[in-house]
Amino acid sequence: MKNLEQRSKSVQNRRKLPREQDKFYQSMVFVNVLGWFVFIGALLVFHDARPEFVSGLQAFWGVEVRQEWSRTLTVYLAGLLSLCVLISVVVLIMKRRRNRRDNDHFGINGYVLMLTAVSSLIILYFEYTAPLK
Known part of the structure; x- marks a missing residue:
């Protein structure tokens, strides 16, 4: 009986807690921020992986630059x-499970991250397979 009373109090307290103090919400925000940091890392790798730009001065002097994508x-x-x-799908699933109130945010940044990553892929x-054909 004592366990049941404690459980009902914890459920009531969870629902009265602000969203920022809820552990599930905090983990959802952490995973979302982690996804954006991974995307920034992808942008940095993209900068080094793409073919280098050949300016007119480089072409005139005969400076060799890499004109194909780096395989590795x-x-x-x-x-x-x-x-x-994958991270954006996980965040969207987490948001769907938690957001049930009218005043909950839609979470557009998860959709933006997923759309941007899919279109980049x-x-x-x-781009990568076109020169190989």
């Missing part, structure tokens, strides 16, 4: 973007 960095880039998609696929 492209694999890392695809992995990071796939991880972004599609563009990377066509």
Whole structure:
């Protein structure tokens, strides 16, 4: 009987707690921020993986630059973007399970991260495989 009373008090307290103090909400925010940091890491890898820009001065002086995608960095880039998609799907599932009130936020940043990562993967696929054909 004592266990049942404690459980009912904890359930009532959880519902009266502000969202910022809820552990599930805090973990959801952490996972969301982690996804954005992974995306920033993907942007940094993209900067090194893409073909280098050849300016007119470099062409005139005969400076050699890499004009194709880096194979190893492209694999890392695809992995990071796939991880972004996975993290954003996890965040969207977590939001769906928790957001039941009218005043809960929609969570548009999870959709933006997923859409951006998926479109980047599609563009990377066509950019990387086009010169190989």
